[in-house]
Ligand SMILES: Nc1nc2c(CCc3ccccc3)c3nc[nH]c3cc2c(=O)[nH]1
């Protein structure tokens with residue numbers, strides 16, 4: 001007897017959803033005062049006014065349209081007023097394309113020893129010399145203005161993971177009050193923008209309330225905060241299965257702190273446009289190279305006589321002019337050139353990944369297998 005297996009309705013939905021999973025991916029261009037940003041975009045982190053071990057013109061050759069700076073570090077040293085007096089961060093670091101600066105709260109919580117969170121803002125001691133500082137929605141927004149950021153981030157509280165529902169709720173509500181003050185303090189100019197950051201941890205009703213509160217403030221773009229804080233990929237994707245859809249479809253969506261290639265691909269499929277992560281730069285300096293063959297730990301002794309490049313078809317200086325044996329040696333003896341070449345290659349790898357994702361989306365092709 002031939003039995004025709006009819007998928008029960010909910011299974012059909014899952015299968016349909018699987019094919020739809022590319023539906024939310026989108027490719028676009030963000031126009032700013034300092035040039036265009038092709039999305040989905042990967043933004044290299046330049047915490048202290050430099051992408052470590054890279055010249056800005058080298059960062060540009062990797063294809064990066066925008067780099068990130070850190071309000072927390074730059075306000076402590078050399079100081080926002082000094083950078084302003086010297087012509088702003090673009091001039092100071094010789095980067096003429098877009099710059100995005102984080103609002104600083106996240107870094108205070110992860111870097112400064114003593115700190116106190118009040119309704120007004122965060123009071124903390126500098127991790128450099130212990131002197132006392134305060135970051136508030138107003139001061140953070142002003143500091144980012146003095147730095148000359150193309151994209152300013154609202155001052156938020158990154159809700160730690162794990163958090164109870166109550167903790168996440170009060171943290172999200174504080175972020176909403178701070179977002180309102182950040183928006184009011186923002187000096188809006190053509191070609192510059194301010195992004196709100198939604199919180200709410202892993203609780204969908206809190207994520208919705210956070211989005212509604214911030215949409216009212218009509219930001220130029222929106223970030224999803226409170227992720228990439230140890231929750232793991234599965235839980236992150238569970239939040240990303242719905243959170244991007246709570247945000248305006250016509251505005252950029254930035255997933256803060258993400259991530260490895262597989263995280264980026266999964267997040268693009270769920271509607272994210274912008275990414276930042278220290279992985280390509282930090283792991284590059286630690287001897288990890290991202291390649292199409294997987295991650296290569298160049299310090300491994302199996303490379304000490306390997307006379308082949310990291311990737312034979314990569315156009316970066318490390319692959320064009322040097323061998324794995326040389327990179328192995330440089331990293332082992334901690335030569336600065338080792339950090340430079342490994343970083344350059346990894347940034348090139350991440351930008352190539354984003355370029356291929358943008359191309360696949362533009363051609364309406366699936367891009368699951370890239371990584
Ligand atoms: N303001 C803020 N920043 C975050 C960062 C730093 C991203 C950053 C921006 C600019 C420069 C460096 C780092 C996160 N990194 C991982 N998870 C993160 C969450 C948040 C968050 O919820 N809020």
Ligand SMILES: [Zn+2]
Pocket residue numbers: 310311314315316317318319320344345348
């Ligand atoms: Zn390379």
